[in-house]
Amino acid sequence: MSVFEILERESFGFSAENPTGTRSGGSRGRDCEKLRPCIQIEPGETVTLCDVEGPGMLTHIWFTGYTGHSFILRVYWEENEKPSVEAPISAFFGCAYDENFRDREGKYPVLNSAPILLAPGRGYNCYWEMPFRRHCRVTMENRSTQAQSLYYMIEGWKGEILANAGYFHAFYRQEHPVQKGRAYTVLDGVRGRGQFAGLCFAAGMNGHNTCWVEGEPKMYIDDSEYPTVNYTGTEDYFGGSYGFGNDILQKRYQTFSGLYAGLYAITGNDDCEMYNGQQRFLLYRFHIQDPVYFSRSFRMTMDNLGWTGPRYDDYTSVAYWYLEQPAALPADLPDDHELVMR
Numbered sequence: 001m002s003v004f005e006i007l008e009r010e011s012f013g014f015s016a017e018n019p020t021g022t023r024s025g026g027s028r029g030r031d032c033e034k035l036r037p038c039i040q041i042e043p044g045e046t047v048t049l050c051d052v053e054g055p056g057m058l059t060h061i062w063f064t065g066y067t068g069h070s071f072i073l074r075v076y077w078e079e080n081e082k083p084s085v086e087a088p089i090s091a092f093f094g095c096a097y098d099e100n101f102r103d104r105e106g107k108y109p110v111l112n113s114a115p116i117l118l119a120p121g122r123g124y125n126c127y128w129e130m131p132f133r134r135h136c137r138v139t140m141e142n143r144s145t146q147a148q149s150l151y152y153m154i155e156g157w158k159g160e161i162l163a164n165a166g167y168f169h170a171f172y173r174q175e176h177p178v179q180k181g182r183a184y185t186v187l188d189g190v191r192g193r194g195q196f197a198g199l200c201f202a203a204g205m206n207g208h209n210t211c212w213v214e215g216e217p218k219m220y221i222d223d224s225e226y227p228t229v230n231y232t233g234t235e236d237y238f239g240g241s242y243g244f245g246n247d248i249l250q251k252r253y254q255t256f257s258g259l260y261a262g263l264y265a266i267t268g269n270d271d272c273e274m275y276n277g278q279q280r281f282l283l284y285r286f287h288i289q290d291p292v293y294f295s296r297s298f299r300m301t302m303d304n305l306g307w308t309g310p311r312y313d314d315y316t317s318v319a320y321w322y323l324e325q326p327a328a329l330p331a332d333l334p335d336d337h338e339l340v341m342r
Contacts, residue, residue: 007159008159008160009056009157009158009159010023010157010158010159011155011156011157012052012056012155012156012157012158013153013154013155014049014050014052014138014152014153014154014155015152015153015154016036016037016038016039016150016151016152017035017036017037019039019049021050021051021052021154037151038065038149038150038151038152039149039150039152040147040148040149040150041071041140041141041142041147041148041149041150042142042147043142043143043144043145043146043147044142044143045141045142046139046140046141046142047139047140047141047150048137048138048139049138049139049140049152049154050136050137050138050154051136051137051138052135052136052137052156052158053134053135053158054132054133054134054135054136054158054161055131055132055133055134055158055159055160055161056131056132056136056156056157056158056159056161057129057130057131057132057156057157057159057161058075058129058130058132058136058138058154058155058156059127059129059130059155059156059157060125060126060127060153060154060155060156061124061125061126061138061152061153061154061155062123062124062125062126062151062152062153062154063089063093063124063150063151063152064121064122064123064124064151065148065149065150065151066144066148066149066150067089067090067093067095067098067122067124068088068089068090068098068099068144068148069088069089069090069091069096069098069336069339070088070142070143070144070148070336070339071088071089071090071140071141071142071143071144071148071150072086072087072088072089072140072141072143072333073085073086073087073088073089073092073138073139073140074086074138074139074140074141075130075136075137075138075139075168075170076135076136076137076138076139077132077135077136077167077326078132078133078134078135078326079134079135079137080326080328082328082329083139083328083329084167084168084169084170084323084326084327084328084329085168085169085170086170086171086172086329086333087170087171087172087318087333088172088333088339089124089140091172091200091202091316091317091318092126092170092172092200092318093111093116093118093124093125093126093200094111094116094118094200094264094282094284094318095109095111095118095122095124095282096200096202096282096316096318097202097204097267097280097282100267100280101122102267103255103265103266103267104266104267104268104279107120108120108121108122109264109265109267109282110257110264110265111257111262111264111265111282111284112257112262112264113257113258113259113260113261113262113284113286114127114259114260114286114288115127115128115286115288116128116200116284116286118264128168128197128320129168130156130167130168131161131162131165131166131167131168132161132167133161136156138154140152143336144336166194166195166322166323166324167322167323167324167325167326167327168320168322169190169320169321169322169323169326169327169329170318170319170320171187171318171319171329171330171331172316172317172318172333173185173186173187173316173317173318173319173331174314174315174316174317174334174338174339175314175315176204176314176315176316176338177206177312177313177314177315178304178311178312178313178314178315179312180304180310180311180312181310182310183215183218183301183302183303183304184215184301184302184303184304184315184317185299185300185301186199186201186217186300186301186302186317186319187199187298187299187300187319187321187330188299188300188330189299189330189331190294190297190298190299190321190323190327190330191296191297191327192296192297192323192324192325192327193294193295193296193323193324194293194294194298194321194322194323194324195287195291195292195293195294195321195322196219196287196291196292196294196298196300196319196320196321197286197287197288197291197320197321197322198260198284198285198286198287198288198319198320199284199285199300199317199318199319199320200282200283200284200317200318201238201282201283201284201285201302201315201316201317202280202281202282202283202314202315202316202317203280203281203283203313203314203315203316204278204280204281204313204314204315204316205268205278205279205280205281205313206278206311206312206313206314207311207312211243211247211306211307212234212304212305212306212311212313213233213234213235213243213244214233214234214303214305214306214307215233215234215302215303215304215305216230216231216232216233216234216302216303216305217229217230217231217234217237217300217301217302217303218230218231218300218301218302218303219292219298219299219300220297220298220299220300220301221292221293221294221297221298222294222295222296222297222298223296223297229292234302234303235263237285237302238261238262238263238283238284238285239256239258239260239261239262239285240256240263244256244263253266253279253281259286259288260285260286260287260288260289261284261285261286262283262284263281263282263283264282264283264284265281265282266279266280266281266282267279267280267282268280286320298321300319302315
């Protein structure tokens, strides 16, 4: 589709000013008058942000206000009782270390990719296309101990979708720390026909940083015993090389943020001595130009490996994929207190 094509579609936008998302349902305020720019979500409360009949598609989601891990984003397709998207909003938008507002340069971390934009000041933007046939519901749960504010906009359109359109899924996982000598599981338990679309990833160093990027990402397709897609190193999978610059010439990690891959932020100690420092890395890899197709099942792992052997770092990820039919997620979220990452 091109932006200049005029199609039979009806746009909608759910926000605090138009919580029903209906035509002409926005603010009754006068010019330059704000009536309801945000909502408050009480401790333990779950609020429905978007409830819309299909067919149609979500095209843009924007959040700000409280943007920490205690806000849990869920998306339900076709009136299913179980969500197909469930993650702390910070991790969903690639910012798992949500308590760090400064990178090593003292600036706001900025993730500037095609499907996700993390803008300065914690503007969370999602451009993943999310088609649905009959119904879509988006909720936010506050798992913190105090009321939190949320500014939001959920945009999309109603109209016919492609017959072979898949349903968007997202799943959060963490190991703090990774069990030494065992691969970290990014995603498992996915059944059906679909395509893997990528992940956001956070790595927190524990112990001396002896080249944490030696681990191989591996993808197992359709119940295969051995991986089909097998990278040689962690930095290679995320589009980099030589320890993102720490192994060559300048001997220093360098951030980058592209359309589909990046190491967009480093927080923590920035000791320039090679591999010395308890740093935190925020990365992403989106399989949009190179989707990974599967017919029956999909599994992905990532080794936590350095020059001196297996490591025990903190790994956190949100995986994204599409399926022919909406499905429940492989596991439940950890408790809120387990998600704290500094």
